[in-house]
Amino acid sequence: MSRIRQNGTGGAAWFDDAAGPVVRPYALTGGRTQYDSDVLDLVALIIAEEPRPDGGEGQGGLGHGTGGWAPEPEHETILELCRTPLSVVEIASELELALGVVRVLLGDLLDHSLVSVRRPAPVAQFPSERVLKEVIDGIRAL
Template identity: 40%
Template sequence: MPEQPQPVAPPPAASSGTDQPLVRPYAMTGGRTRPRYQLAIEALVSTTADSSRTAGLLPEHQRICHLCQEIKSVAEISALLAIPLGVARILVADLAEAGLVAIHQPAGADEPGAQPDLTLLERVLSGLRKL
């Protein structure tokens, strides 16, 4: 009688050191690909709600509220939570619509085709050169 091949166990998935299940970005945003309104990556976000108001929120929303107890930019939120920038924009816009975070847009960011502040760009360039 020929010997039956033994099933091979699948290789262990690459782990980033956390035991959290993989959640696809579209699941975090409910399938949406764009925020309800334009949100600049340099826009600053601060929490306006206390922790009791965040109890029924999705874990991602709770993490953003917790992070933004100290003011953070949308880009920082994306990096610190290791989520794509587009997803971070959608989640932050959801929280702003619910009144749980305040968004401080840079001057002129709401205008279509607005140019960035030249003084700010020069300061950033100067800071980068000092590194």
């Protein structure tokens, strides 16, 4: 059961008896609702980049607070999950977050070169009608 409780600063906070504090999805994304790129579709594979030896941003270092950007715990969880390639939809399922929220979080990581995106192999093209007719003719000739 969710309810409002007074927090220590005199304000109210939402709590779920089983889960603790409830955070609205837009709070995780700073109010952003989408990532401005088409690369993060449902089946795109996300791979965490290896950390740099110097621990700097790019190539996997989280670079806490550098460049005006501080990663959220959800960013760190995504990087942990993506040590093995996962699709966007699998990440959303693991985090139990909406796809839009996950895309925004992934966009942050992508913008800071902490993850890479790999498109799945395209579905093989069907052979042309001419090729199929030649195969059928060849089979009949046997």
